[in-house]
Amino acid sequence: MDVKAFLKTIPEFAHLPEADVDVVAGLAKVSEVKAGNMVDVQGEPANRFCIVVSGRLGVVLDLDFGVRKKSYMVTSLGPGSMFAYSGLVGNPSYTAGSRAMTNSTFLEFDVAKLDKEFEADPRLGYVMMKMVAKTIASRLRAMQLQLVQQYALSQAE
Numbered sequence: 001m002d003v004k005a006f007l008k009t010i011p012e013f014a015h016l017p018e019a020d021v022d023v024v025a026g027l028a029k030v031s032e033v034k035a036g037n038m039v040d041v042q043g044e045p046a047n048r049f050c051i052v053v054s055g056r057l058g059v060v061l062d063l064d065f066g067v068r069k070k071s072y073m074v075t076s077l078g079p080g081s082m083f084a085y086s087g088l089v090g091n092p093s094y095t096a097g098s099r100a101m102t103n104s105t106f107l108e109f110d111v112a113k114l115d116k117e118f119e120a121d122p123r124l125g126y127v128m129m130k131m132v133a134k135t136i137a138s139r140l141r142a143m144q145l146q147l148v149q150q151y152a153l154s155q156a157e
Contacts, residue, residue, distance in 0.1 A: 001030050001053070001105075003028045003030065004022065007024060007025055007028075007107075009080065010080045012131045012134075020124050020127070023117060023124065024124075027109050027110070027113055027117065028107040028108070028109060029107070029108045029109070030105065030106075030108075031106055032103070032105050032106075033100040033103070034100060034103055035100050035101060035103050035104075036100060037099070038060075038098065038100075039057060039083070039098040039100065039104075039106065040083070040084040040097055040098050041097045042060070042061065042062050042094050042096050042097040043062075043093050043094065044093060044094055045087075045092065045093055046084070046086035046091050046093050046094045046111065047087055047111050047112070048084050048108050048109065048110065049082070049084055049087060049088050049109045049111055049114060050082070050083050050084045050098075050107060050108050050109070051080065051081065051083075051107045052077050052078060052079050052081045052082075052083065052106050053079060053106055054079055054104060055078075055100060055102040055103055055104025055106075056077065056100075056104065057076065057099065057100055057101060057104055057106075058077075058098070058099050058100075059073065059074050059075045059076070059077065059083065059097070060072070060074070060097040060099050061073075061074050061096045061097075074096070074139075075139060075143075077098070081135070082131065082132060082135045083106075084098060085132045085136070087111035088111055088114065088115075088128075089129075
């Protein structure tokens with residue numbers, strides 16, 4: 001797989017200088033997961049950051065209210081989507097998990113190696129963190145809309 005070519009299909013990477021794309025591509029490991037299997041698990045050490053290459057993943061949130069534990073799929077992700085970014089934003093463990101809905105391929109990055117690269121090149125770190133922030137903001141907005149929709153439906157009954 002041509003990792004660099006794939007990264008350049010993501011709008012934010014397409015605007016990066018070639019040298020920066022080369023650096024990020026050089027840190028990527030191509031991984032695969034079979035449908036139904038977890039990629040990252042809520043509560044485990046957040047030492048990887050990933051981008052979906054092909055297939056679909058579901059973001060899974062485990063909730064335990066003391067009576068019983070239940071998993072909820074809060075969104076699904078396709079090619080170009082970032083996930084497992086908890087470690088990049090300072091969380092020691094994943095705040096949610098990711099389960100493959102289909103056989104999927106993804107790019108995997110070691111968070112410690114990315115952090116080291118961002119320290120060496122703060123501009124690249126800024127661009128990457130801006131992408132992560134946009135991802136977090138869009139997921140938060142989607143969840144807000146889901147909550148409002150659920151509230152509106154409950155009020156209509």
